Amino acid sequence: MKAVEVKNLYFKYNKEWILENINFILNDKEFLAIIGPNGGGKTTLLKLILGFLKPNKGEIKIYGKFPKQARKIIGYVPQHISFSIDIPITVFDIVLQGRLKKGKFFYSKIDKQKATEVLEKLHIYYLKDKRIKDLSGGERQKVLIARALVSEPKLLIMDEPTSAIDPRGQTEILDLIESLNVTRIVVSHDIKILLRKVDKIAYIHKKAIFHEGPKLNIPKDKHFCEIELINFLKDENCGI
Amino acid sequence: MWDLINYPIYASILIGIAIAVIGSLIVINKTTAITGSIAHGSFGGIGLALYFGISVILSASLFTAVLAIILAFITIKFPHRQDSLIGVIWALGMSIGIIFLSLTPGYQSDALSYLFGNILLVGKKDLIFMGTIDLVILISIIFLYNRFLAMSYDKEFLTLRGINANYLYTYFLILTSLTIVMSVRAIGIILILALFTIPSLIAEKWTKKFFYMMIISGILGTVFMAGGIIISFYYDISATPAIVIIASVFLLISLFKK
Numbered sequence: 109m110k111a112v113e114v115k116n117l118y119f120k121y122n123k124e125w126i127l128e129n130i131n132f133i134l135n136d137k138e139f140l141a142i143i144g145p146n147g148g149g150k151t152t153l154l155k156l157i158l159g160f161l162k163p164n165k166g167e168i169k170i171y172g173k174f175p176k177q178a179r180k181i182i183g184y185v186p187q188h189i190s191f192s193i194d195i196p197i198t199v200f201d202i203v204l205q206g207r208l209k210k211g212k213f214f215y216s217k218i219d220k221q222k223a224t225e226v227l228e229k230l231h232i233y234y235l236k237d238k239r240i241k242d243l244s245g246g247e248r249q250k251v252l253i254a255r256a257l258v259s260e261p262k263l264l265i266m267d268e269p270t271s272a273i274d275p276r277g278q279t280e281i282l283d284l285i286e287s288l289n290v291t292r293i294v295v296s297h298d299i300k301i302l303l304r305k306v307d308k309i310a311y312i313h314k315k316a317i318f319h320e321g322p323k324l325n326i327p328k329d330k331h332f333c334e335i336e337l338i339n340f341l342k343d344e345n346c347g348i
Numbered sequence: 349m350w351d352l353i354n355y356p357i358y359a360s361i362l363i364g365i366a367i368a369v370i371g372s373l374i375v376i377n378k379t380t381a382i383t384g385s386i387a388h389g390s391f392g393g394i395g396l397a398l399y400f401g402i403s404v405i406l407s408a409s410l411f412t413a414v415l416a417i418i419l420a421f422i423t424i425k426f427p428h429r430q431d432s433l434i435g436v437i438w439a440l441g442m443s444i445g446i447i448f449l450s451l452t453p454g455y456q457s458d459a460l461s462y463l464f465g466n467i468l469l470v471g472k473k474d475l476i477f478m479g480t481i482d483l484v485i486l487i488s489i490i491f492l493y494n495r496f497l498a499m500s501y502d503k504e505f506l507t508l509r510g511i512n513a514n515y516l517y518t519y520f521l522i523l524t525s526l527t528i529v530m531s532v533r534a535i536g537i538i539l540i541l542a543l544f545t546i547p548s549l550i551a552e553k554w555t556k557k558f559f560y561m562m563i564i565s566g567i568l569g570t571v572f573m574a575g576g577i578i579i580s581f582y583y584d585i586s587a588t589p590a591i592v593i594i595a596s597v598f599l600l601i602s603l604f605k606k
């Protein structure tokens with residue numbers, strides 16, 4: 109089953125093309141890792157998939173639906189904490205937000221149970237009653253991951269979920285992502301993600317270069333070899 | 349004495365309820381400037397009412413609701429220029445009010461009473477209107493508490509959950525405008541902003557849950573108003589400034605807390 113299908117996608121901000129002719133298919137339960145330089149268009153691509161931005165050309169389908177119709181099955185961890193962290197709100201309240209949906213006004217017992225479970229899974233249950241502004245950056249990031257997971261999404265989209273997390277925490281979170289039996293799209297600057305059981309790798313810089321296959325089988329592709337990011341893999345794969 | 353201040357005290361409780369909910373939401377959503385804009389803009393609705401000889405409450409309610417919708421549109425569409433645009437609406441509403449007042453023949457002290465307000469003059473009809481708006485606010489917060497909280501924290505995520513954050517935000521601004529209309533006779537346009545933000549600013553420091561922030565700010569708002577009323581009654585000074593001064597003193601003290 110096709111989970112995400114991107115066809116002939118073009119997007120520009122103002123007059124500048126950010127993404128050109130992106131095409132890919134991600135099947136159900138596959139894990140796609142996206143890498144690429146700053147400003148390459150990774151976050152933009154995710155926002156298009158979420159339906160926050162509209163393509164200038166081309167089409168995106170998520171489980172056969174347009175992004176806006178598919179939102180309820182998506183879990184999302186944003187890259188930037190652009191929102192107000194100084195409001196009086198506890199970790200538990202934030203995680204519960206992942207259970208909100210149209211027509212639902214109150215949280216049920218099940219919602220609270222799911223929130224508890226996910227906090228335990230991420231080893232942050234003890235932070236449950238803390239005010240969000242009193243947490244460290246990495247702890248906040250884990251809370252956002254919990255909020256995305258609590259809705260039990262079919263498609264999980266994460267924009268640099270481990271950027272503020274310490275090495276041990278990163279391993280834990282990547283282990284968790286790897287073990288999830290759902291479709292996953294994870295943007296990362298941390299090249300270690302390529303050592304994981306990813307099904308597909310995309311390098312995005314305006315255009316996208318795709319690679320399909322098991323881990324560490326980095327293609328002998330000129331573009332991949334040019335990426336400074338995966339320098340440490342060059343020797344094995346590029347022969348240069 | 350109770351016979352003379354019973355209505356004002358009832359009014360402080362009813363306004364306190366609005367402060368609890370709307371004042372707290374104003375603070376956490378950082379819509380103080382927008383609230384100031386609606387409050388001052390309401391003068392336009394008052395001017396229109398006096399000129400055409402229609403109900404001030406009706407005219408001001410409709411006028412501020414329209415301002416709320418315009419302001420919601422502006423803040424959503426032009427987030428980076430919102431502060432300037434909010435200032436424009438602020439002045440525009442006032443200007444409309446002043447023009448219609450100057451066209452209205454006769455004595456205009458009625459209009460001035462809306463600028464400064466007088467909580468000692470609230471009547472039964474005012475109390476009934478306040479109670480009605482409180483009811484709308486309370487029903488709204490019971491059903492929308494989780495949404496409002498999610499909206500205040502991260503609008504984008506709320507949208508992702510299939511809830512239209514822009515409609516919710518517009519509804520919140522309309523509730524703000526009704527709150528302003530219900531308090532304008534008692535508190536006055538100029539000082540409404542202070543009364544609606546100070547209790548919540550103090551409350552925020554004392555709690556980690558929004559629910560308690562609402563409860564504390566409602567109690568503080570009512571206490572400040574009642575204090576101002578009693579002082580104004582004994583010393584024969586205007587009530588609203590007394591209320592704002594009491595509230596500001598408490599705010600200053602609370603700023604030194606930790």
Ligand SMILES: Nc1ncnc2c1ncn2[C@@H]1O[C@H](COP(=O)(O)OP(=O)(O)OP(=O)(O)O)[C@@H](O)[C@H]1O
Nearest residue numbers: 121122126144145146147148149150151152153187
């Ligand atoms: N709101 C915006 N308006 C105009 N241009 C934008 C906007 N957001 C992003 N851009 C531009 O689009 C390009 C791609 O940005 P994007 O955020 O998708 O990059 P990214 O690959 O996620 O980078 P990073 O690794 O730094 O997160 C950048 O050149 C950026 O300047």
Ligand SMILES: [Mg+2]
Nearest residue numbers: 150151187267
């Ligand atoms: Mg990005």
